Structures are given as structure tokens and as C-alpha cells.
Amino acid sequence: MGKSFDIGLERLTGAGLPSASEGVPYIEASRGDTAAAGGTFYLETFGCQMNEHDSEKVAGVLLARGYKQVETPEAAKVILYNTCSIREKAAQKVFSRLGELRPFEGQLAAAKGLEGDTRLNPRKVVNAGGGKIIGVLGCVAQQEGQEIFERAPWVSLVCGSASYRKLPQLIAELEAGNRRVTGLDIDTDETFETEITRRDNPFRAYLTIIEGCDKACSYCVVPFTRGPERSRASASILQEVRQLADMGYTEIQLLGQTVNSYADPSARKMRFSDLLVATAEIPGIRRVRFTTSHPRDFGKDIVDAIEDYPAICEHVHLPVQSGSPAVLRAMARTYTREEYLEKIALMKSAKRSIGITTDIIVGFPGETEGDFQETLSLMDAVQYDGAFCFKYSPRPNTPSLTMIDAIPEEEKSRRLAILLERQREIQRSRNEKLVGDLLEVLVDGKSKRENQWSGHTSSNRVVNFSSHAENILGDYVQVKVTGATPNSLIGEALTGTGAQP
């Protein structure tokens, strides 16, 4: 499900929690030895694309200070986890990771200023050369705050995403010898802009244009963990896109928790659709993507922009969450089923064939069998090209936490399985209709199998195809679709289409 659309909301696995300890950290913050002269960092990211891109910027901040990124916590002086708390299991995983870094019990003396060994627990991580700085960033940092120091006293940095603008200063404080630093303000009108962003994807450049969220969906932690909506000035965004085009990027993805709620803070007052067009018009840019759109702020101007500018990708991710009017009200989603379907109708009537994907939650408190059937009927009506479907998971600091009528776990699982199967069939049928078509694919992967490549279409479908070309990574090629599965297309590249424009 949803594999063809790499929006990637989360990676979930269960995990045990370390037991709480009290007192000051076991591990001393380093006294300047992590700075430019040989400092190394390890950064692991959980969660959504916004987090992935935040990590690219965090890495940029550290690289600018002379740090070098390493592949393992063992090799690092600074270990950072950029965390996700959208679901409970994702948050638990972070504490499991921190548990792996737990020092020897006998090292408490060192933390209390007595002589002692400050090595990390060698069961998992060996620190042969002195103290490490361990930091928790992102949504769990914001949600748990200083509690993290109680649960994992070996952590020395806790910083939520709304405070990332302070990161250089916090890192400098740790380098200067401070044992614990925090950045937990969410009352901000600033965005996180960096001189350097270390870009992990060589084919698609991500750019956050709006941070935080002013909506108040009753199940969601984001307004609490990421703070209020704040948009970057359009001139600064477009300047960065021009730089990315100069670096050779041809595909840009504009990011925001509610990307289409973008409100240009500059005198130019560009609408989101104007920003899409201005980005698409920058020489060298061939594809402009955007995610995630909120249905309330999704209007005809966006569909018009997609129709008129081929460089704006024919893909819209428009989370519906439920097909039931009653559940949508309880979720405080701010639109009705009818209003949502009107937005879908706008896209379906466009001249270009726009791929539509969504997010759906099953088992919201009070969701009846009738409500669930309405979600299924909405899926049938829309015919999504992909859907991320989740079981409802109660989160701290959210209004739905106290709602009665919780749905039993087995019932949630039953509904989820039905939903996934229905969506799988819809995707199979939609993909099969594309057999015989000629599609433009940006090549972003090479299979171990000879002459086999993969890439994405403008509608964000994955295409696995054969080509005898030597190296077409990063090229746009024309692919004839010869087969389809629910999650991807199969095809053959037309010869002579491998050249980069």
C-alpha cells in the first residue's frame, strides 16, 4: 500500500523503554574536542519528509562548524536523533535507541563529579575516546521536553523543531562545556534557514516553505510539537530554488505540514499557486512537487497552475482522514465530505490526469461501522492512486485523547485490513489502465539486475523498466508501460531518450 508514493509518514517498530534514572548526566559534554578539529556526528531520522529535510539542514549546521558525518554512533562524538511522535510506537523507538546508549551503572560517580569511567555501555556502543554528546531533536523532544533528561540522563541536548534556529547557539554551548541545553520554545514567528543544507537525495531537492500548523485536528500533535504556521519569504525560497537549479537539480519538492496554507510574509504577498508557477518558471527546473496539501486551503487556482504549467507535477496528496461527516466533525478537520469531494471534482475535471493520494485514519473514537462504510464509499468514489492508512493512535496533548468510545484494537485492525485490500484493488485497476502508455520517468535508481532501472513519473508513480543505456541515473527517459502491479508500473525505455536536457 502506498509504496508507489514515497511520502513516507513514518517507520514504526515496537521498542522497550529504558528505566528512568535520576541525577545529572553520566556523560560529560565534551570540552571543545568535538568542534571543528575532528568532530564527528551521527544523525538518525524518524518520521516524515519534513523531518528528513530538517535533518538535512541540521547536518548543514554541523558541517558548517567543521564536523564530519559518520555512519555509526560508535564512530561519532555527537549522536543526534531527529524524532517523530505522530504515533506512539514511533516515539517509543526513540527511547529504545537512547536505551542502547545507556552507560554502565557504575559510572554514576563520574556524572556526580567523582573520578570515574565515562564510557558508554559497550553492549551496544563503545566510546573509546571520551565523552559523547547525545541529543534528541524533533517532535519527541518538544513533546517530552526536560522529561527526557529524567528518563535518559545521558542526553545533553533536547531541541524541538520550532527552536532549530537556535541550534548553532545550543551546539556552541555544548562545545563550551555546558552539560545540558534545551530549545523548547514554540512561540515563534521564525523559520529554520541555514547557510548550508546537506542534501541526501541527488535527484530531488526538498525545500520547506511553511513550518508548523495553525489547524487543530483533534488527534494531532503537530500544532503542539511544531508550533504555529510561519512561512518563508517568497524571494528567499525562489533564490534557493535558483541555487538548486545551478547545482543541477531539476526536481524540487516544496514542503509544509499544510503546504498550500503558505502565506508569503513579504510585501510581494505571493499566493501558493503563484509560488508554484514562479518555481516552475526558473530555468533548469523540470518538476515541481508539493506536499502536504490541506483540503480547506485547496482551490481552483492550484488546479489551474497544474493545468497550465507542465513542470508542476500532476500529483496532489490531499489527506481526507475519514469519509464520515460525523468523524470529520469529531476530528475538527474543518471541511465536510461534500466540500472534500468538490475539491476532488476540480482535479478530476482538469485537462491533465492528476494523480491523487491521501491519508486515512481508521478507528477514531466513536467511529461506527456505518462511519467506516462511508470511508469505503468515499474511496470508491475518489479512486485514489495511493493511500497511507493508519489505525488511530491516541497522542498526548491532543483533544481526542479524552474522547470516549475507544475502538478495540482488533476492530481497528479488521477495518484497516479491509481498507488496505480495497485500496490495493483500486490501485491495481488504475495502474492497469496505464499499460500501453508512454510516460516520462526521472531515473533515480538502478537495480542489481542487469539493464533494470527505476524512476518516478510526474504523478509520482514508481516505474521499473529495462534499458540498455550505460548510465541514465538523473535522466528523463520515455518509458512504454508494459505491465502493472498495485504499487508500480513495469516498462521499457524507448531508445535514444536518455539525454539530460
Ligand code: SF4
Ligand atoms: S492539518 Fe491537522 S493533521 Fe495536519 S498537521 Fe495540522 S493539525 Fe495535524
